[in-house]
Amino acid sequence: MGYLRxxxxxxxxxxxxxxxxxxxxxxIARGGMSMVYRGMDLRxxxxxxxxxxxxxxxxxxxxxxxxxxxxxxxARLSHPGLVAVYDQGVDGEHAFLVMELVAGGTLRELLxxxxxxxxxxxxxxxxxxxxxxxxxxxxxxxxxxxKPENILISDTGEVKIADFGLVRAVAGSxxxxxxxxxxxxxxxxxxQVTTGNADARSDVYATGVLLFEMLTGRTPFTGDTSLSxxxxxxxxxxxxxxxxxxxxxxxxxxxxxxxxxxxxxxxFSNAGDMSAALRSVSHQLQLPAYRVxxxxxxxxxxxxxxxxxxxxxxxxxxxxPTAVDAAAPTEVxxxxxxxxxxxxxAVEHAAPQHTKVVxxxxxxxxxxxxxxxxxxxxxxxxxxxxxYPDIETQRHRSRRAMLVWLxxxxxLALAVGFGGWWMGSGRYSAVPAVNGMDxxxxxxxxxxxxxxxxxxxxxxNTAPVDALLGTDPAAGSRVARNGSVALLVSLGRPAVPAxxxxxxxxxxxxxxxxRTFVPVDGGEAFSTNAPTGAVAALDPGPxxxxxxxSQVRVVRSKGSPPVQIPDLxxxxxxxxxxxxxxxxxxxxxxxxxxxxxxxxxxxxxTDPTAGRTVGAGSTVKLTVSxxxxxxxxxxxxxxxxxxxxxxxGLDVQVKQAVETxxxxxxxQSPGAGERVRPGSKVTLKALP
Numbered sequence: 001m002g003y004l005r006x007x008x009x010x011x012x013x014x015x016x017x018x019x020x021x022x023x024x025x026x027x028i029a030r031g032g033m034s035m036v037y038r039g040m041d042l043r044x045x046x047x048x049x050x051x052x053x054x055x056x057x058x059x060x061x062x063x064x065x066x067x068x069x070x071x072x073x074x075a076r077l078s079h080p081g082l083v084a085v086y087d088q089g090v091d092g093e094h095a096f097l098v099m100e101l102v103a104g105g106t107l108r109e110l111l112x113x114x115x116x117x118x119x120x121x122x123x124x125x126x127x128x129x130x131x132x133x134x135x136x137x138x139x140x141x142x143x144x145x146x147k148p149e150n151i152l153i154s155d156t157g158e159v160k161i162a163d164f165g166l167v168r169a170v171a172g173s174x175x176x177x178x179x180x181x182x183x184x185x186x187x188x189x190x191x192q193v194t195t196g197n198a199d200a201r202s203d204v205y206a207t208g209v210l211l212f213e214m215l216t217g218r219t220p221f222t223g224d225t226s227l228s229x230x231x232x233x234x235x236x237x238x239x240x241x242x243x244x245x246x247x248x249x250x251x252x253x254x255x256x257x258x259x260x261x262x263x264x265x266x267x268f269s270n271a272g273d274m275s276a277a278l279r280s281v282s283h284q285l286q287l288p289a290y291r292v293x294x295x296x297x298x299x300x301x302x303x304x305x306x307x308x309x310x311x312x313x314x315x316x317x318x319x320x321p322t323a324v325d326a327a328a329p330t331e332v333x334x335x336x337x338x339x340x341x342x343x344x345x346a347v348e349h350a351a352p353q354h355t356k357v358v359x360x361x362x363x364x365x366x367x368x369x370x371x372x373x374x375x376x377x378x379x380x381x382x383x384x385x386x387x388y389p390d391i392e393t394q395r396h397r398s399r400r401a402m403l404v405w406l407x408x409x410x411x412l413a414l415a416v417g418f419g420g421w422w423m424g425s426g427r428y429s430a431v432p433a434v435n436g437m438d439x440x441x442x443x444x445x446x447x448x449x450x451x452x453x454x455x456x457x458x459x460x461n462t463a464p465v466d467a468l469l470g471t472d473p474a475a476g477s478r479v480a481r482n483g484s485v486a487l488l489v490s491l492g493r494p495a496v497p498a499x500x501x502x503x504x505x506x507x508x509x510x511x512x513x514x515r516t517f518v519p520v521d522g523g524e525a526f527s528t529n530a531p532t533g534a535v536a537a538l539d540p541g542p543x544x545x546x547x548x549x550s551q552v553r554v555v556r557s558k559g560s561p562p563v564q565i566p567d568l569x570x571x572x573x574x575x576x577x578x579x580x581x582x583x584x585x586x587x588x589x590x591x592x593x594x595x596x597x598x599x600x601x602x603x604x605x606t607d608p609t610a611g612r613t614v615g616a617g618s619t620v621k622l623t624v625s626x627x628x629x630x631x632x633x634x635x636x637x638x639x640x641x642x643x644x645x646x647x648x649g650l651d652v653q654v655k656q657a658v659e660t661x662x663x664x665x666x667x668q669s670p671g672a673g674e675r676v677r678p679g680s681k682v683t684l685k686a687l688p
Contacts (some may be wrong), residue, residue: 019091023042034053074087126210147308186229439489442468468488527558532559563613588619601624
């Protein structure tokens with residue numbers, strides 16, 4: 001295995017400011033298309049991770065547009081399992097992305113340090129990954145490159161996904177060959193290999209391969225080249241983990257097989273469905289809760305330590321894939337040559353990995369949250385053999401200990417209760433009558449009787465506010481000396497409580513009962529503020545003063561009123577999205593078509609079509625035009641006209657007497673202002 005050191009080319013941005021706000025401090029990870037730096041947001045004074053793309057991408061308008069679109073889409077997502085995107089921009093030749101800086105390491109580094117994971121540890125990683133992907137899938141986004149290098153584990157045990165949208169942005173770039181399969185070969189779904197298309201089920205497939213690798217310590221397909229690895233999955237199923245390493249529960253075998261079916265229709269439809277299946281398996285197996293440990297000797301830790309010490313040399317900067325590139329085979333050194341070692345011997349990585357971080361092997365600790373050393377080691381002398389912990393025996397042992405302690409507690413409680421009853425005879429006092437007294441006099445009377453007092457409000461139709469109504473317990477009742485008696489003070493007539501639209505019905509009804517009201521069903525009504533089934537209104541309304549025990553009708557929401565889909569033709573995608581957001585309609589995705597009447601990037605129509613009535617909260621798919629509007633080339637030189645039309649993706653043919661770029665264009669076909677398909681032929685006639 002070779003090492004790619006951080007060279008002088010990666011140092012030239014150190015100390016510079018991007019957009020006069022983000023200071024570049026030190027390199028963290030290097031990829032085939034970008035470099036990740038540790039940086040500082042000088043405006044908000046917070047550390048950040050800055051991904052700077054290769055300069056060739058910053059010069060590509062299609063990449064910049066897609067880069068900005070994907071950054072905005074990901075920034076709208078909010079989930080603790082997603083690495084937060086703070087900002088994006090282009091400064092000179094540098095297109096960059098500003099992200100949350102995660103202190104910790106990658107799942108790849110954890111697998112190298114510890115080897116295969118027992119089921120409860122694998123579930124503790126896979127669960128947050130699926131929950132984060134589910135949020136993205138509901139928003140119509142697909143990751144396309146799930147792999148251990150893109151799974152970050154913080155020092156506090158949080159599991160996060162990095163690099164959303166970068167594969168799609170690179171795929172739309174003119175700088176990327178159309179013949180390149182974008183993604184990491186070991187985790188690509190069959191449809192990504194054959195057609196290049198990806199949806200939520202492709203992420204499910206990659207997550208299934210990820211779960212297989214965590215349980216077994218290796219990927220399911222191996223080969224000499226990335227292409228051979230990618231194409232194996234077209235004709236071969238992913239094997240069950242139990243066929244590779246003994247002891248894997250059958251439920252996990254089936255979960256992996258369901259997630260990695262070659263036919264996308266036979267997989268889980270999205271990450272949310274797979275997450276529900278994982279929870280069901282974990283509950284069925286009664287897996288214990290587990291906090292995932294961060295890798296000790298992660299490259300990110302080494303980078304942070306060296307930065308603090310001020311001893312990071314240009315040829316030995318630590319590197320960690322805090323945010324790693326998709327579709328770029330890269331290897332990174334994590335320390336100087338004396339620190340960088342080969343992968344942990346407990347893990348067999350037969351398949352070449354697209355992004356690799358090499359760190360030093362680290363001995364286990366006695367951390368109670370970490371599995372025993374015997375339970376996290378692969379015994380190389382007898383193949384891929386893993387000793388899983390005996391969870392059932394531990395559970396029975398825990399139950400026996402619990403029964404012993406419960407018995408002790410019951411015996412002590414009975415002894416204390418009997419002693420209290422035996423010694424309580426004659427230690428009671430009668431509650432004195434306080435009728436006609438004010439609050440201060442009543443409290444003094446209780447104190448004289450050896451009783452404590454507290455004030456409790458009680459609604460009354462007749463007594464004025466603050467008038468003393470009596471006691472609880474009532475006068476004459478026996479109370480243990482030094483016991484407490486409530487002095488009941490009038491609160492007057494009750495008023496209907498204030499209501500926040502969308503509150504839970506049971507909580508609202510309990511609040512009404514606390515004010516002596518009797519809640520009754522008030523039917524349903526449309527509400528733009530309250531979700532279906534929640535409380536939309538009260539009748540009489542909040543603040544109305546009623547008699548004790550009066551009825552209050554609770555009106556339930558039946559959702560927002562239906563709305564009509566507007567005509568969005570000719571609007572940009574952002575304008576259309578804003579219009580639909582205002583109506584409570586979400587955009588599920590976009591589809592590109594040619595329309596000679598609409599400029600490229602503008603909306604042609606919607607599905608459902610404009611004028612259709614839908615409920616608020618529905619989703620709409622936007623159809624976007626790909627038409628290229630021809631500019632006028634008349635009077636321009638052939639060279640200038642050819643360059644501009646080629647940038648628009650058009651095929652240029654020139655008819656001229658003398659073949660020279662200095663000829664002047666006399667006519668063009670199609671004419672200026674016409675809209676044509678991308679790649680259409682444009683004929684220019686020029687003289688001389």
